[in-house]
Amino acid sequence: MRIAFHVPRAALLKNAPGGENHPSGDGMIIANLTEALRKRGHEVKIVSRVDARDFWQGRLPLRRLIAEEALVRGDIKRFSPDGWLVYFPRIMWPDLFGWWQHPKRYVILKGGYPGTPQRIAAMPRAWREVFTVAHRHSLQRADRIEAISPKSVRDLRAQGIPEERICFLPRAIKPWTYVPSRAEARRVLGLPQEARIVLCVSRLAPRRIENDPRPSKAEAVIDLLRAFRTLPSSALLVLVGDGRARGDVEEEAVRLNVAGRVHFAGTVEHADVVWYYAACDFFACPEKEEGNRPYQSQLEAQACGRAVVDIRNELSELTVDDGRTGLLANSLEEFAAHMLRLVTDRELCDELGKAGPAFIARSFTVDERARQIEQLLCGQPVDSTVPGMQEAEVGARVV
Template sequence: MRIAFYAPFKPLGHPNPSGDLVIAGSLYDHLRKRGHDVRIVSTLRSRWIFWKPWNIVRVVLEKKRITRQLSGKTVDLWLTYHTYYKAPDLIGPDVCSSLRLPYVIFQGSYSTRVSRSFLTRPGFVLNRKALLAADLVLTNRRDDMVNLQRLLDLERLRHLPPGIHPSGFTRDDDARERMRQQWQAGERQVIVTAAMFRADVKTRGLIKVIESCGRLRRQGHEFLLVIAGDGRERQRLVSLAEKELGDRVIFTGRIDRDRMFELYSGGDLFVFPGINESLGMVYLEAQSCGLPVVAYNNGGIPEVVDDGRTGLLTEPFADSRFDEAVVRLLTDREERQQMGVRAAAHIRRRHDLERNYARLEQLLLEAVRHRKNRPEAR
């Protein structure tokens, strides 16, 4: 297939890493490796663009440029990754209407709640327009699937579980020994956490981890906390960690994604609350490497962590429950190891990206065939 690809929220190559960018990149890479001609047709970022009227001219010009570029049936399908009220797709629907192209959205999101606010209503209206124009909308979240059914018929919706390449996140015993020596972990259990140090829920989540570990330290528990990531809030987190944990914490800095398996291999459990986390790729990665997870029972986390089998999910902001879950896995070696084995199997069974994207590929081919069979397309 010849595919026009557009990511209105965060274009590929954006300097700020995130799970959203990882998913977009994995989608793009998978389709290219399968032999499809995937063209990035625009890098225009639409985040809050409706409150930046000076950029509307750019949108109009982009539509004209892309329509001209794609005229003459140079592509078979348009694929937009992630449209929602903050960053609606303002280009794809009109271009596809003009050129009679199948319009597919991966990771569409719909919420009527945001229609009530003056600040977010323009984005709600524009995102709704994009969703209604789509031939097919795919999502990797069950909650989004439920919400989208309030707007679209089920035949235009499909759910695909989120995935990773398990082969890239496998426990490595050599890496484990190397990391533990580097950290001077000794016989201590290692709690691993990872996030970007942004001034938002990521840093709030890391603060929760540090504070929880501080309470456990004062209770007499032995462990080492290893924190991976970097960002503007680094000094704030370092200062708090020094106060709460002294020499029982290590900041590794940012680690390239293809080396994260080494971090996970050196750990014994992965702890990160994931405040309102829509998905959380780190939970997939950590489990794939055989680490049980402690996190909040909110957002998309229950869709990737099997509570009681591959990890423990607690009521959000219930600090005592969160602490108890960490202590349970910290002190019960047998349960921790059993959960880790189940976690690795769980990812390979349900969240294997190759298997899930093979289904995506078939759905895209069906969308192309369906559009070609329409009378107006002949």
């Protein structure tokens, strides 16, 4: 099958491994998915490397959009795709090249809310109106729309998308083929062999915009610090990731008198993060805001055989097998209690970790997700392997 793969927010292509920027979650997903589709025998063509945001932000003129549309139309005519995949379109960066070419099959990946209202309102009026119309046409044309979370399903339903066109498929990862032993990883990273090590992999980002009601990733890490303070003094917290709010996190560690037990690893190449998963005893992050969840790192930790501790919600109940691959908490107090339990009960911690790889292999690998996306492109029913997904109250058809 020939697949036209379009990323309207083309800057994400630079965040893939080997790109110009440090890899991001979306960049990893795009790279892994295109690789998995090609491995299944499909020919995948990236449609354009022009970022739709550059037009309304004034970095590219209108004539560049007209020229790019002509180039894309010619390329697509020669390529003659059997289907289109459009990744993560929104009003601020809609699909400008696919829906109007009458593709045989048109599937949107990572569909959901149309965009942050404050950011949409900040767009120049003319561009906002044109991009809003383009995004609506894209949604209307889509044969199927993938949603990666229950909230995204509800957002699509609120935009009038019929349930039979929505397919709920949580994110997936590409597990490492080699995971070092805990002892080897600690030796390589210079971490103490006997310490109980808690790991968190997350960007230390502040709130996205002023007066944003949603808590930031950094605030979740600060909550983690407060829970970590209750653990025995021999425990060590390793934080992988960086961001503009790192100073706030460091200041809170000092205030809580745990700075000496917190190791800031900073930015780590994704290929090397496996050493930190291997070195830790378990992974923890008490994220309450769905859009900020350490979604990918939580799955990667389980794939590496490490237990996870998380806050209970409709998404974590699908991506963590509570009591088997990790522990879910109903409050920050219970979250801290779960951490203490895993620090003091090594046998339980290891037992939960051992169940992780099989859980991920069954439902959350990119190879499995590529197979399901292939079914979407072929107009076939999608057979889900995510435990409990069919019982989830998300209002989407998954089979």
